[in-house]
Amino acid sequence: MCHHQQGNHDCDVSFNVLSNKHFESEFDRLITQNGLLEGPVCGHCGARYLDQPGNFIFNGSHGKIPAGKNGRKAKPAGFRVIHKPCKGKAGARFTVSLDHQQQEKMHDNVRLLRALVNGARITALRKLLVDPDTGKKCGVERVYNRIFWLEKNLLAFERAKLKEWRDKTEAQGGHPHMRIAHDDVVIGVNWESRSDRRLTPLQCSVSADIDTGYVFRIDANFDTTVDPVQVVQENYLDDQLMPTNVRQAYAQKSGNNFTVPSMHFQRPTGRFEEAALFASAESHWRVFSLRLDKEYAAQGLAQLPQDDLDEIANANEHRKIFNTLRNGYFGFQETDRDSRGSFNGSVVKPTYTKAAHLACLRDLLPAKRLTIVGEQEASMVRVVPHVFRDWIQEDRFEWHVMHFDKNASEPENSRRATAFKTAFDIYKARAHASGQTQTSDHALLSQFCAGAMAPAFNRDPSGHMTPFPIINFRSVQFPQLWVRSGVEIHGETREVVGFPVLRKKYRQKLKGSAFHVMPTDPDLCDALARRYIKATIHPVSSFMNSLRERVSPTKRARGRSARNGPSYINGATFNPAVLVAFLNIYRINYNRFEERPYSSASARNSNQVAVSSGTQSIRRPGSKVKVKAPKQRKLAPIQSTPAIRLGADARRMTSTTRATPDPRRILYRPWLNHGTPLWKKFETR
Template sequence: MRCQVCRKIFSLTDKPTPRQRSAHKNRQILTLLLNKMPFARICEACDITMSTLYGKIDFFHRQALAFVAAREQRLHQGFKKNRLYLATDRQDYVVNWTCRADKRNVTLSAVATADLQSGYVFGMHPNYDAGLDRNAVEAAAKQLGDPQTPSAFRRYARLWLESDYQRSVNDTLNRRQARGGQNDPAAVYADSAARQDPESSEEYDQGRKLPDQGMQVHSEYTLYAHFLLLRQLFRGVGKVRFYMDQESGIRAACLAAFQDRVRSREVDAFYVRINKEATVTERRALVAQARHRFQNARQAHPHLTEFEVQQLLMQQEIARASAIGKWKDRWLVHPLPSKAEPQKAVCYLTDFRDYAPDHLASLYLKASLHAVDRFFMLIRRRLSLLERPVATPSASGRTWYGYAAYNPATIVKLLEIFRVAYNYVWAGQDGKTPAMRLGLAKAPIALEDLLYFDAHTEPPRQRRKADRSGGGRTVPVRRRSELLRDPKPMEDEAVPWG
């Protein structure tokens, strides 16, 4: 409707689609967005402008937040489950430069935690705050003397200031020279010990800069917030086991958030390290060696079941574990790696030496980052803005990707939209979504139910959808129709040791 006095357009409806003049295109646009079509091609295919597309993304983001807020109420109210096995890792995303005079990249880092059994992603949190004005924060920080104040006593301690950036550039250069390109567990420990703050793993060099829009958040603050949220979600879970990438910040945040439950033996934490640089040939060779070792052990112990043989091999590795690093963490080599996780090494961070050998071996055998790594893989494959960019020697380490985002806030919105679709819309080969496996949904959610979700009338029975002529008609929503399907699971998701 239009006001006859000020001529502004307004809506009296309580539906979730006010000002959606092309609502009939929403499903098509969202489908293309989640299937790696570049923004310019979406505009061409759907006959819309770029400003309209960004408006649609804002609408999809609001709907995704409203939908997941309603569906995850059960988690916040005390989700009941006997055991949870979780994988935690981080992924970086590059933002294109917007000025030819300054060709440095902005890099965001997002931490995610996924359930190893259901695949459900409980959170995906980038280290970025789009609601702040950088110039205003910098001016206020200088007035308060934050750059000269120890970080623990700053007003804006969680945010990256220009003074922090300059110090980080110098520290990063010195650490990289000392590290010499090594990337084994011992080198990672040495690098952590060399940092002024072992919990901060962010490295800024001359090829990176802080965002021009919004403010970048220190990674350790994002990690602590992430694990404090998980603490709230898992209040009703009997025992929680975390399998985390080897990163001192992740370790500190996890143990700090769950310190009382670690002491009460309700929470355990493990480091998992994988050689992601191994070639396909090397991966196959490692899996073949492990399979040969398993078959020999099975022949030597014919009275044992397959799982008992796996426990036996793991107990042998536990006996050979060696202490590495400043904190003398005991690492072992996983005896049964998969092609997706070659040369897997595991470290038990909360070992009170109170578990029986078989129980301890079982926990080590479950060590994996596959659930969160698969989620990260699909982000790269399905979102054109977040595909891994390519660095060329002539670019001096800078990266440029024609489809990448120019505004970090767009990345934050797309990641939340993707998490909701991954958890509730896309079904695997078993016909179930991660939310169904976890018990938060009874069936896959159709995209229409997400796009036209209304918390006051959920679950929806009928939705008003505009036809192409601009009018409206009431049509039933088919909850299971035209579901987007996952790519087939990775062929090396499981290794048939038997």
């Protein structure tokens, strides 16, 4: 964080040096969803089957699943494969089977899914999985394992379906223009003990399609795969428990050589929030010796056996060296998080997660042109131009940033929307009267917006105009003009929109404009108006609202809409990996298994169908006589899922006999290996 004085306050430009290596590790973490989608791996060299299935050959089947009562034939449990380049070496021949093949549990798993997405807490899920014969409740660990299993299978299913969709769309020449809403959502999780109610914020990057509401990814800055103790020991300690790797050597021109402690982008752990990582590694050892002590104390033993005394001495030695590293070499600030140290994983620096999230998104979409709409986030400034560099050069990418009135209440928002609608109706009537009868409403809206557009700026205490955006956006690489306009068609009101990246032809023109003067070029103004009316992050916020309503661990614990102050979140989120699983399961359910109406002010197709003007019966009060009256409704919203609207679900939008997909048909197929020879093997066994 820069603390140079600008005027009478800090300039607050945050400046981190990013490391490509860390970015690539983070990208790999997100693309494999914390390793869940990594698939089979050669035990000798670590090559992934899914990367190059052609390098693996089949070597017979393994095991048998006995015939079922329902007439199902016996079939092999798994298949042996050999990684050809490593043939003959240890680990190169291995068996691939599917986890949880017993179909008897299928019913349970589907019930679990339904309960999860409808706000059940862990305690309710445990009751749900009670053994019907013995009445024995299911352990929390087993509930977690079921949840992780659901997460993995749903993610694999979604990846396969999205890939099909991308290939199909690309074969047809690609999606002409996709608009993606992106926002950061902070979920405060309590993963401390019951007596310790501090919340740790996890930052989640969410991206959703503006036209259809499809939520492509939600990525939390938490790496569930790492063991903090292991990471620190492997990277910084040698066999004698001496620090290695902690200094960087430099040579000056004068021939002077010197070393200094490595900077975070040079350190192997630089991708993580290192203060928390080291604190957690240290506390794992502390918890370990405390538990040993406690177990013996409970037995009434004052003196521990020698073996355990050695263990405790060893733990103390590790803690000492960890503390030397934290405070002596790297100078991390004290942190008292993770004091329980009961789970693995580490918080990742949000910039890396953000960059990797956008890179995953970029590779997922079959878009010819792409527009990202987001809020003013400092980290986006550093990440977006980097991740989309090639797209920007090819003139296929735009980035719009919006600001809106977050403090407005719901009634205030609808009052503003109504005021706008009235003004626009008058505008339309005038336009029609003056002969513009052929112009579509959408074109008129764009005209109205262009006419009402004005520069947005702030004023400093002495009344001078200052640029609107936060300091990170005031760089010369971006156009400085941000605009407001009276158009209120999204959930957000009093919108101000900036255009950091625009198509080249407009960008050059806009960069010539001062921050407080509207450009005079009518082409440019029309282009800005068209963009302004499509700038929204509503798809992300409506997804998050529905998530918060339905999934108890994600309720907003703090912030403006908190109803009863900071709320404590029960049991469910002691382990952040479970929270991540909740998010993914809910997201896929939202995208594919639940039909809802959706309207987007910028959708190409109307999301409503005309219904015949029937009649209805209204009962006369105090009697049984019914009076006939015409139905009001002329348009009915179409119920569908985001996947159908996106075209990533083969079922037809207009079909009236369409059923919601049955999770039972989906969960038990080998989606992880979709599109490879293994998929065929499992499907036809």
